[in-house]
Amino acid sequence: MDFFSTAFAIIYQFGDAFAFLVLSAAGLAVIFGMMGVINLAHGEFIMCGAYVTVAVARMGVPLPLAIVAGSIAAGLVGLVIERLVIRHLYHRPLDSIVATWGISLIATQGVLIVLGSTMQGIGTPLGSVQVGALSYSTYRIVLMAAAVLILLVLWLLFYRTRYGVIARATIAAPQMARALGVDTRRVYALTFALGAALAGLAGGLYAPTMTLVPTMGATFIVESFVTVVVGGADIFLGAAPAAAILGVIRAGLTAWQGQFFGQIGLLVAVILVIRVLPNGLSGLILGNRR
Amino acid sequence: MTDISHEKSLVDSAPIARRSRARRWLSHLEGPQTFGSGIAFWTIFVLVVAAACAYPFFADGWTVGNAAYFLVWTFMAMGLSVIWGYAGALSFGQTAFFGLAGYAYGVLTINVGETYGFTFIALVIAVALAGVFAAVLGYFMFYGRIRGVFIGIVTLSVTLVFETFMAQTAGPQWAIGSARLNGFNGMTGMPPLTVPWFGGDIALWPDRPLYYVLLALTVIVYLGLRMLLNSRFGNVLVAIRENPERAEMLGYDIRLYQLLAFVVGGALAGLSGVLYTAWGQYITPNSMGLTAAALPVVWVAVGGRRDITATLIGTLLVLSLFQTLTIYGSQYALVAMGALLVLIVLLAPEGIVLGFANLVDRLTKRRGA
Amino acid sequence: MTILKTEKLKKSFGGVHVARDIDFTLEKGEMHCLIGPNGAGKSSFFRLILGEHRPDGGKILFMDEDITDARSFARIRKGISVKFQVPGIFKALSVHQNLTIAFQNHLHGHDLEATIARVLDFVSLADVATEPAGALSHGQQQWLEIGMAVGVEPKLLLLDEPTAGMSPDETHKTGEMLHELNAQGITILAVEHDMAFVEQIASRVTVLHFGAIFAQGTVSDIIAHQGVAEIYLGGGHGG
Structure with missing residues (x-):
């Protein structure tokens, strides 16, 4: 194998891991960074996005539009859940985490009851490209681009729009934001919906590559947790660099020992990291305030 | 405080010291950290235990074995109450310790066998293993000073990774000694707990003898935890839950106390894991999955995590409700569990049993005053 | 010195x-x-x-x-003992429990109870010993915390x-x-x-x-x- 194809293989492995970590963690990180709530129904929003995407795509709608539909559906469900449950628990963030677990149970088992144990999927589109002796899925390369694009769009959203300014003000000083006339409840509601929509988007993007089962959210959840734990509260200074570092670990271990060791390696990395960086990477980057 | 033993001793001082120490521990059976005190409470307690002892005489073997199954889970629930309710650290991954100890019991007993009471040695080793693992994990979490939310997701991640790992051990290369891990289908073929006896060992199948062993264990662990929680140790745990900074500024190494609570909870989850494995002679990776991990949280939240008695009662109530609903299919029962959890958090965050107990307490006090 | x-x-x-x-x-x-x-x-x-x-x-x-x-x-x-600006007490616990937690590192049994009684007297909180600390007046909460800080000399x-x-x-x-x-x-x-x-x-x-x-x-x-x-x-x- 020549140098170029080896390098491409390594970059592809890393990019694949990075994309998976970023896409699965983005929604969780947005909600956590904003509200301090870890949404344990995160995996179910991903599942929701995947199911809707596949259902819409099988009606003949082009896949990109179907993915958008999946994302919007998850976002709407998020809006409803925020209104019914999360809103009443803002002053008890730890309890709201427990409540989201209840929602996760209802969603997983409810889908199992209504739609059965599996749903017919759609094949991975776009075929493959040949580099050197190996062939690579083109769609997975698209996913890598999508991960980078989503980070870019989120950055623009938080730093270049009115919502972004208000959202960041609300994170920094909720009382102050309220005093300045910001409807913080609306900001929280929109943020929760945004997080849910991002989860749905991840589900939609990965739907063509996976088997659709009601428990499919669990496939994403460990990766999204560890990314947020290593990253800390800030998605750009935390989750994104964390995904890059963890992507190296996961790609390396997966190439060496297979996927299960990739996951175990992530977990061990996380446990070691929390010992030295209690506030995650973003805590380190923003200065250790002790 | 009730006087459990009040006679004055006039014999030499060493036994007095020993006895007064024992008395101090017994006095911890009641205290500010646990609900229930006085003659009335302990009378009810004795009556309930007596009724539980008499119960097998009025039920068939299968039903009694099923009751034993309920008791299996109480240890994990009480352990979670110590960690979450008393020490204030959300542990969402108690099933990791449950599974670890369950598999350890299987591996040990399949390899060594059940003679000479080895099953009980295996039980102790497996529970100790769960405790050691909790100590290692807890060290990194508490000495790393991570916050409440993160403790929840790190512990949950641990149990989910365990599940994934065990689920892929289907191949014949995944065996420890003669014990096949058997991947997603789980491990089978381990012996039940077996008491060595003259003229042949007595195997504790899910029936009356096992029920009595589990009942005795439940009572011992419950009373033991009451004493622990009302001791100096329990005081500090509650102080840390209420205001960790202040507890540290009173000279307590809060990391150490939280770690110890975590080890107690982990070992108790391990005990449940061993007993579960011995009860049904099987264990599967599912017992460490997301759904399995949620159930202890439901039991403890419904009863009232901040009190060990409320947790115990709540756990037994929710387990029997769950089993009743399972008739319609386990997915329906699980939807109900999810809904129950959401409703409890929204409407009765204290827990139903504890809320009710406090209400009764307030009403009787008002009448007394 | x-x-x-x-x-x-x-x-x-x-x-x-x-x-x-x-x-x-x-x-x-x-x-x-x-x-x-x-x-x-x-x-x-x-x-x-x-x-x-x-x-x-x-x-x-x-x-x-x-x-x-x-x-x-x-x-x-x-x-070193400290009393914070915002009363650093355990509001959900009783006055007596607050003092127990503050002193139990140093004292046991009879000495503990005697010290608690002495401190309750010193900070004039003997009458409210069984009340939750959060129910005390602001001044009383301050005194409770002073009591917690000084009981262990x-x-x-x-x-x-x-x-x-x-x-x-x-x-x-x-x-x-x-x-x-x-x-x-x-x-x-x-x-x-x-x-x-x-x-x-x-x-x-x-x-x-x-x-x-x-x-x-x-x-x-x-x-x-x-x-x-x-x-x-x-x-x-x-x-």
Whole structure:
């Protein structure tokens, strides 16, 4: 194998891991960074996005539009859940985490009851490209681009729009934001919906590559947790660099020992990291305030 | 405080010291950290235990074995109450310790066998293993000073990774000694707990003898935890839950106390894991999955995590409700569990049993005053 | 004999210096007040002594022992007690439980109960011992925390605005309590705004300004100090 194809293989492995970590963690990180709530129904929003995407795509709608539909559906469900449950628990963030677990149970088992144990999927589109002796899925390369694009769009959203300014003000000083006339409840509601929509988007993007089962959210959840734990509260200074570092670990271990060791390696990395960086990477980057 | 033993001793001082120490521990059976005190409470307690002892005489073997199954889970629930309710650290991954100890019991007993009471040695080793693992994990979490939310997701991640790992051990290369891990289908073929006896060992199948062993264990662990929680140790745990900074500024190494609570909870989850494995002679990776991990949280939240008695009662109530609903299919029962959890958090965050107990307490006090 | 000493203690947060080379000495038996305008670094100085903040440089010595790198709980065990500005009590627990938790590190059984009874008497809370601490009046909560801080006879008591939110009567009574504790041999270092209270209790006063020691002396020295009045515009001589 020549140098170029080896390098491409390594970059592809890393990019694949990075994309998976970023896409699965983005929604969780947005909600956590904003509200301090870890949404344990995160995996179910991903599942929701995947199911809707596949259902819409099988009606003949082009896949990109179907993915958008999946994302919007998850976002709407998020809006409803925020209104019914999360809103009443803002002053008890730890309890709201427990409540989201209840929602996760209802969603997983409810889908199992209504739609059965599996749903017919759609094949991975776009075929493959040949580099050197190996062939690579083109769609997975698209996913890598999508991960980078989503980070870019989120950055623009938080730093270049009115919502972004208000959202960041609300994170920094909720009382102050309220005093300045910001409807913080609306900001929280929109943020929760945004997080849910991002989860749905991840589900939609990965739907063509996976088997659709009601428990499919669990496939994403460990990766999204560890990314947020290593990253800390800030998605750009935390989750994104964390995904890059963890992507190296996961790609390396997966190439060496297979996927299960990739996951175990992530977990061990996380446990070691929390010992030295209690506030995650973003805590380190923003200065250790002790 | 009730006087459990009040006679004055006039014999030499060493036994007095020993006895007064024992008395101090017994006095911890009641205290500010646990609900229930006085003659009335302990009378009810004795009556309930007596009724539980008499119960097998009025039920068939299968039903009694099923009751034993309920008791299996109480240890994990009480352990979670110590960690979450008393020490204030959300542990969402108690099933990791449950599974670890369950598999350890299987591996040990399949390899060594059940003679000479080895099953009980295996039980102790497996529970100790769960405790050691909790100590290692807890060290990194508490000495790393991570916050409440993160403790929840790190512990949950641990149990989910365990599940994934065990689920892929289907191949014949995944065996420890003669014990096949058997991947997603789980491990089978381990012996039940077996008491060595003259003229042949007595195997504790899910029936009356096992029920009595589990009942005795439940009572011992419950009373033991009451004493622990009302001791100096329990005081500090509650102080840390209420205001960790202040507890540290009173000279307590809060990391150490939280770690110890975590080890107690982990070992108790391990005990449940061993007993579960011995009860049904099987264990599967599912017992460490997301759904399995949620159930202890439901039991403890419904009863009232901040009190060990409320947790115990709540756990037994929710387990029997769950089993009743399972008739319609386990997915329906699980939807109900999810809904129950959401409703409890929204409407009765204290827990139903504890809320009710406090209400009764307030009403009787008002009448007394 | 020196009980507490800091040498060139430095700390800054993102460019804001809350401690600039503070050389501070506290003699055993003193009743010392720290004053200074808002943002002068008084609370940060306390947090450095308690180990809640790590200094960027310098040393902290307690009873001639270097405690710069000791963890908070270890410093407390060496004989430092603290009463925070916002009452640092366990509101959901009873007054009695609060005191038990505060003292059980040092005392057991009978001694523990006797000390609790003595302290309850000292801070006038014997009647409400079984009430949840959160149900007490603000002044009573402050006293409870003073009780929690002194029951184990610390060598040094740190008080962050002990009279904040108290009525004049309660303030005066608090001053008497502190004198009594001082007479028992406890060295006291207090951050205080109320100059009348400072006059009532302090044997020496240190003025902090922009994270540095601006002036030091007796209460009358400080009141007479021209520069202090200037930096203290508005916060002036109370009473």
